[in-house]
Amino acid sequence: MSVLIFIDQAEGHIRKASLEALSYGAKVAAQLGTSAEGIVLGTVTEDLPALGKYGVKKIHQVSNEILNHFDAQVFANVIAQAVTGTGATVVIFSNNVDGKAIAPRVSARLKAGLVSGAVALPDTSNGFVVKKNVFSGKAFAKIALSTPVKIISLNPNSYKIETGEGNAEVVAFNATVDAPKVKVTAVNKVTGEVPLSEAEVVVSGGRGLKGPENWGMIEDLAHVLGAATACSRPVADVHWRPHHEHVGQTGLAIAPNLYIAIGISGAIQHLAGVNRSKVIVVINKDPEAPFFKAADYGIVGDAFEVVPKLIEAAKKLKGVA
Amino acid sequence: MKILVCISKTPDTTAKIAFTDNNTKFAQDGVQWIINPYDEWYALVRAIELKEKDPSIVLHLVTVGAADAEPIIRKALALGGDEAIRINADSHDSFYIASQIAEVARQGAYDLVFTGKETIDYNGSSIGGMVAELLDLPYVSLAIKFDLNGNTATITREIEGGEEVCEVQLPVAVSCQKGMAEQRIPNMKGIMGARTKPLKVVEPVPVEALTSIVGFELPPAKAGVKLVPADNPAELVRLLHEEAKVI
Ligand SMILES: Cc1cc2nc3c(=O)[nH]c(=O)nc-3n(C[C@H](O)[C@H](O)[C@H](O)COP(=O)(O)OP(=O)(O)OC[C@H]3O[C@@H](n4cnc5c(N)ncnc54)[C@H](O)[C@@H]3O)c2cc1C
Ligand SMILES: Nc1ncnc2c1ncn2[C@@H]1O[C@H](COP(=O)(O)O)[C@@H](O)[C@H]1O
Numbered sequence: 341m342s343v344l345i346f347i348d349q350a351e352g353h354i355r356k357a358s359l360e361a362l363s364y365g366a367k368v369a370a371q372l373g374t375s376a377e378g379i380v381l382g383t384v385t386e387d388l389p390a391l392g393k394y395g396v397k398k399i400h401q402v403s404n405e406i407l408n409h410f411d412a413q414v415f416a417n418v419i420a421q422a423v424t425g426t427g428a429t430v431v432i433f434s435n436n437v438d439g440k441a442i443a444p445r446v447s448a449r450l451k452a453g454l455v456s457g458a459v460a461l462p463d464t465s466n467g468f469v470v471k472k473n474v475f476s477g478k479a480f481a482k483i484a485l486s487t488p489v490k491i492i493s494l495n496p497n498s499y500k501i502e503t504g505e506g507n508a509e510v511v512a513f514n515a516t517v518d519a520p521k522v523k524v525t526a527v528n529k530v531t532g533e534v535p536l537s538e539a540e541v542v543v544s545g546g547r548g549l550k551g552p553e554n555w556g557m558i559e560d561l562a563h564v565l566g567a568a569t570a571c572s573r574p575v576a577d578v579h580w581r582p583h584h585e586h587v588g589q590t591g592l593a594i595a596p597n598l599y600i601a602i603g604i605s606g607a608i609q610h611l612a613g614v615n616r617s618k619v620i621v622v623i624n625k626d627p628e629a630p631f632f633k634a635a636d637y638g639i640v641g642d643a644f645e646v647v648p649k650l651i652e653a654a655k656k657l658k659g660v661a
Numbered sequence: 662m663k664i665l666v667c668i669s670k671t672p673d674t675t676a677k678i679a680f681t682d683n684n685t686k687f688a689q690d691g692v693q694w695i696i697n698p699y700d701e702w703y704a705l706v707r708a709i710e711l712k713e714k715d716p717s718i719v720l721h722l723v724t725v726g727a728a729d730a731e732p733i734i735r736k737a738l739a740l741g742g743d744e745a746i747r748i749n750a751d752s753h754d755s756f757y758i759a760s761q762i763a764e765v766a767r768q769g770a771y772d773l774v775f776t777g778k779e780t781i782d783y784n785g786s787s788i789g790g791m792v793a794e795l796l797d798l799p800y801v802s803l804a805i806k807f808d809l810n811g812n813t814a815t816i817t818r819e820i821e822g823g824e825e826v827c828e829v830q831l832p833v834a835v836s837c838q839k840g841m842a843e844q845r846i847p848n849m850k851g852i853m854g855a856r857t858k859p860l861k862v863v864e865p866v867p868v869e870a871l872t873s874i875v876g877f878e879l880p881p882a883k884a885g886v887k888l889v890p891a892d893n894p895a896e897l898v899r900l901l902h903e904e905a906k907v908i
Contacts, residue, residue, distance in 0.1 A: 350821060444755065456785050482877070486873075521830065589698070589781055590839060
């Protein structure tokens with residue numbers, strides 16, 4: 341009986357979402373009176389024992405070159421072996437791109453109940469009940485798991501990272517690793533930008549910005565705040581901005597600490613992708629824009645006048661010229 | 662070549678979200694149902710495009726749902742596809758639904774199984790991966806482009822912070838999202854034709870559900886917006902820094 345946390349890495353670096361999963365998993369273990377362990381696949385350049393500060397005592401590592409590239413089928417198979425081999429009864433994933441591909445496979449393989457998109461610690465007062473997001477952030481559902489092995493896939497940015505003291509012991513885990521059936525032929529990473537799904541601050545523009553030539557100020561504001569940029573769907577549809585920036589019901593769902601919406605009306609389908617943000621700021625020239633109802637802070641005004649002043653004020657705060 | 666597209670029914674994106682029976686059931690009164698946008702706009706339309714290019718492709722749609730799912734699957738048939746299968750079961754457990762789909766997929770020996778990226782009501786993003794596992798197929802999730810060349814699929818998929826192009830031999834399971842295809846409106850001919858296309862109803866295989874819904878909750882209402890004068894954005898920066906502590 342233990343809690344096993346999948347540590348997601350890319351090119352040797354641990355993803356931030358996995359640090360949240362580690363903190364969360366450690367807390368679940370404490371709640372159940374058991375220990376938290378990690379599982380990492382492939383080669384990692386970061387200091388693995390140091391992950392002990394997130395509350396894991398032991399990290400199982402499967403060092404096999406095949407695992408340096410993600411494959412849902414191969415990874416799920418290895419993790420299922422680790423779950424069985426370590427006797428884990430709770431398995432934690434981050435509900436990010438990789439987690440969404442492997443957690444369901446592990447669930448089906450082990451016939452272990454899965455809650456994907458969890459937003460809180462399990463309630464173990466009466467069974468094992470996990471709260472998750474449903475209706476695209478418009479509600480929560482409480483899901484009961486009663487299978488011997490339980491899987492939770494934690495929504496990014498919904499659990500605060502906690503750190504303490506201590507180092508984790510890294511042990512090799514021997515697993516059978518199959519050759520992947522999917523062959524990757526090209527990888528295009530957006531470099532130099534903050535990935536939208538991991539960003540703590542997001543600056544987003546809508547049709548109110550009139551045209552792609554006006555995105556300079558959105559990028560400038562994002563740059564000063566160390567933010568990622570996003571947009572509404574019509575903006576991506578007419579190719580003012582790339583598709584991967586589109587947030588909402590049919591685009592990416594994000595949950596940053598701060599979402600700044602500029603020239604976006606706040607249609608329900610847009611809100612569905614951003615309503616989990618902790619703080620929402622709306623800048624819109626129409627005081628009746630529906631977005632103000634979902635906002636924490638707002639400015640009723642013309643973006644072309646407000647945003648340049650906002651950039652100046654933000655620069656002052658951050659001490660950049 | 663046989664393609665299976667998984668179609669689910671979801672409340673319209675503007676539906677009011679409320680619950681009844683002591684917050685244990687979704688309030689269906691007055692709710693309009695639609696085809697889950699990811700299933701319709703991306704998975705189904707891309708499959709139809711593949712069939713338009715190669716008419717020898719057999720395209721089947723499958724839904725796990727009670728009789729009230731039939732209008733939705735007919736609507737999907739109006740867009741395209743040769744026949745539909747409704748598995749007569751009502752469940753919100755992903756493993757149960759995936760097991761039913763896997764059974765149909767196994768019996769029909771499909772080369773390609775398309776799902777949407779997720780349902781916009783239960784937001785599981787789980788069924789595609791589960792179906793793949795149950796059938797022991799490779800799984801390419803969050804596909805944004807899909808092409809076929811004989812028995813090889815070339816797929817562009819989303820990865821954290823970018824995209825990746827990959828190749829895989831059929832059979833494969835793929836979850837689809839924006840980029841795969843452009844939304845289509847069914848035409849009169851399609852709507853008329855859909856009425857005569859076969860809709861088979863099959864009974865579910867016995868499967869134990871792995872999860873159950875205990876209840877629902879609505880998020881706490883927002884306190885209300887704090888407005889800052891348009892000529893003083895510096896005040897907004899101050900509030901975000903000192904009060905909200907987010908910058
Ligand atoms: C099934 C379905 C799914 C959808 N999915 C999504 C989705 O995932 N994401 C999404 O975003 N949309 C989605 N939509 C579309 C959505 O309904 C809205 O049409 C869209 O979000 C509107 O985008 P917008 O706010 O940028 O543009 P508009 O609605 O045109 O709003 C522009 C806003 O800018 C303001 N404005 C104009 N000029 C200025 C100025 N100078 N300064 C400040 N403000 C200004 C206006 O007052 C207005 O509020 C979906 C729709 C459907 C039917
Ligand atoms: N009841 C269902 N019947 C058929 N396919 C479904 C059903 N529910 C979900 N799916 C498919 O699985 C995908 C992912 O659903 P989910 O895992 O619930 O988010 C959907 O986009 C559909 O393609």
